[in-house]
Amino acid sequence: MSQHPKPDQQPAHIVLGVSAGIAAYKAVFLLRILQRDGYRVRVVPTPSSLEFVGRATWEGLTLESVNTDVFHGGGADHVELARNCAAIVIAPATADVIARIANGQADDLLTTTVLASDCPVVIAPAMHTQMWRAAATQENITRLRNRGYVIVGPEDGDLASGDRGAGRMSEPEVIASHVRRAFGASGDLAGKKILITAGGTREAIDPVRFLGNRSTGRQGIAIAREALRRGAEVTLITSNIEAALIPQGCSVIDAPSAQDVYDSVMSHLEHSDALVMAAAVADYRPRVASASKIKKEENESAPPRIELTETTDVLRSVSSAPNRPRVVLGFAAETGDQDTVLSYGAAKAKRKGADYLAVNAVGADIGFGDVPNYVYVLNQEGSVVTQGGGTKADVARILIDLISQRFDTMEA
Numbered sequence: 001m002s003q004h005p006k007p008d009q010q011p012a013h014i015v016l017g018v019s020a021g022i023a024a025y026k027a028v029f030l031l032r033i034l035q036r037d038g039y040r041v042r043v044v045p046t047p048s049s050l051e052f053v054g055r056a057t058w059e060g061l062t063l064e065s066v067n068t069d070v071f072h073g074g075g076a077d078h079v080e081l082a083r084n085c086a087a088i089v090i091a092p093a094t095a096d097v098i099a100r101i102a103n104g105q106a107d108d109l110l111t112t113t114v115l116a117s118d119c120p121v122v123i124a125p126a127m128h129t130q131m132w133r134a135a136a137t138q139e140n141i142t143r144l145r146n147r148g149y150v151i152v153g154p155e156d157g158d159l160a161s162g163d164r165g166a167g168r169m170s171e172p173e174v175i176a177s178h179v180r181r182a183f184g185a186s187g188d189l190a191g192k193k194i195l196i197t198a199g200g201t202r203e204a205i206d207p208v209r210f211l212g213n214r215s216t217g218r219q220g221i222a223i224a225r226e227a228l229r230r231g232a233e234v235t236l237i238t239s240n241i242e243a244a245l246i247p248q249g250c251s252v253i254d255a256p257s258a259q260d261v262y263d264s265v266m267s268h269l270e271h272s273d274a275l276v277m278a279a280a281v282a283d284y285r286p287r288v289a290s291a292s293k294i295k296k297e298e299n300e301s302a303p304p305r306i307e308l309t310e311t312t313d314v315l316r317s318v319s320s321a322p323n324r325p326r327v328v329l330g331f332a333a334e335t336g337d338q339d340t341v342l343s344y345g346a347a348k349a350k351r352k353g354a355d356y357l358a359v360n361a362v363g364a365d366i367g368f369g370d371v372p373n374y375v376y377v378l379n380q381e382g383s384v385v386t387q388g389g390g391t392k393a394d395v396a397r398i399l400i401d402l403i404s405q406r407f408d409t410m411e412a
Contacts, residue, residue, distance in 0.1 A: 013040040014179065015081055015117075017090035017110045018058075019097040020048035022160040023126040023169035027091050028053060030172035031061055034089075034179065037225050038393050042081060044068070044110045046097065068109050081113045088114060089179050091152075092126030092169045095137050102140035120182035122150045124175050129165035152178045177248030180228045187231030188404045194232045195272040195325065196224050197265065197314075199239030201258045203285035205306060208293050213280045214362075217241035219331075219373060220278030222392035224250055226400045235272070237264045239279050258282045258311035265314055266321070274327040274403050277315050277354075284308040319353030327406050329377075329399060330354040333362040346382030353380065355406065358399060377402060 014034060018027045024045075034041050043058040047068045058066040090097065090110070097110070101123075106112040114121060123144065131137060132154060145151055153170035169175075198220020202210040217238065224236050228249050236250040239261060246252060253268075255261045258281045265275070287309040294304055315330040332348050334341040338361075345359030358375040374389030375398065388398045 013042045013081075013084060013086065015085050015088045015113060016041050016043045017088060017093075017097075017114070018043060018045040018049045018053065019090065019092055019094040019110070020046055020052060021092040021094050021126045021169075022052065023092035024049050024052035026169055026172055028057065028061065030089070030091055030175055031058075033172055033176040035061075036393065037176065037180065037229055038397060039086070039229075042085075044081065044113060046108055046110055081109075081117075085113070085117050085119045087120045087122065087179055087182055088117060089122040089124070089175065090114075091122075091124035091172075091175050093123045095125075095127045095131045095134070098123065098125060098137065098140050098144070102143045120148075120150065122152060122175065122178050122182055124152045124169050125154045125167075126169035127154070127167050128159060128161055129163060129167045132167045150178055150182050173248050177228075180225075180247075180249055187229070189227060189400070189407075190231030192232045192273045192407065193235070193271060194227045194274045194276065194403075195235050195237070195265065195268050196220055196227065196276045197237045197239070197255075197261055197279035197281075198224065199241040200280040201239045201261060201282045202256055203258065203282050203311075204289040205286050206290035206292065206294050211282060211285065212240070213282070215239075215280035217245065217279070219392050219395065220276070221245050221247065222396040223276055223278055223399060226393065226396040230400060230404070235268055237261060237268075237279070239281075258285060258314070262312045262314045262317065265318060269318065269321060269325060270323045272325045273407070275318060275325045275329070276399065276403075277318070277328075277330040280331075280333065281314055282311055285311050313352075315352050315354055326410060327356075327403050328354040329356040329358060329403065332357055332359045334359060335362060342376060342384070345376060345378055349378040349380060349382045355380065356385070356402065358395075375399070 016031055018024050031041055041062055042064055043062055043066050045068055055066050100111050101114050106115045141151055152175050154166055155168045155170055156166050157168035158164050159167055199217035200213040200215030202212040204210050224234050225247050227234050234250045237253045237255045239255050253264045255264045261279060261281050287307045318324055319328055330352055332345050334344045341359060341361045349357040357378045359378060360373055360375045372389060373392055373395045375395055376384050376387045379385050386402060
């Protein structure tokens, strides 16, 4: 299979092939995941699959024309699709489509595109158990595996027929993780181990209450997705993040408090090529956490006093560690106008000692949650080396580009 160039030179799209099965509705969710990962997706359905999910749905979601015919409009669309294709994923893949691809048939736009391409191909079978177990299907699957195709699933579960058994299409996030892996095998971060923290820590006051912050972890998650997409082996240290946000393909470590983050980061430094500290780690914690709930009735004369103590500065500790990763990138959330944010950021960059510090302004409508973000990336001297914004995925690409370029410089 062909080697893939770096992201600024990547082929234009991923082809999402959809064949005629009830699981076609799940391909809509797969499309959205791939788009969220930053891919441009061209949907190529088989003619019969449009009975399950119509052309208007695919065109509305991709803003691309959707065809099933090889010579639609008088041109050889399959050649153009294959030439500019980074990867092909077929989900669901029926027994019929699997058989045609395995035997080199090319009688619609999807199968001709597969035959004309030399990019990674991921196939997610979906069919009745008896069809999946049939000797002909298993022979076809073996033939495709021997050609280097990635077969994902199928899973055991409830089937559309009412039966239960093998044949259920794998979930979209699972399929997407294999697409990332197949695409990333020759990406610019292939072979690199990247440690990423994400989320916001919580410091216990008592068993019910805590000191926390507004971080949702979405920026750290976007960075993990981008690193995976480009071939990195990602370890993700999460602090109080919704499980549904965490991408498949990461090694995940739960670290609810600042001390947990410190312990997890320090224990993984030696085996990491880069560290991205995107988590919002508390600067202070209660000196003593109450073993039982603090009762209002017991403190009617005056509110209880909570004495605070500093937490360990994780980023500063890493930056001065003898076994620190080759690239260390931290985050600093600041409030105020641009000059104020950059002034605070520059002072912090000099103090922390990381290679880069991504400084972002935060407030009610920027920074936290599913809202736009904008970062100024400073070096150790406090100078801006790059900046940019947009969605969390846009910012993730800016930061991973910078890390990749740093690796290139070190390895030149």
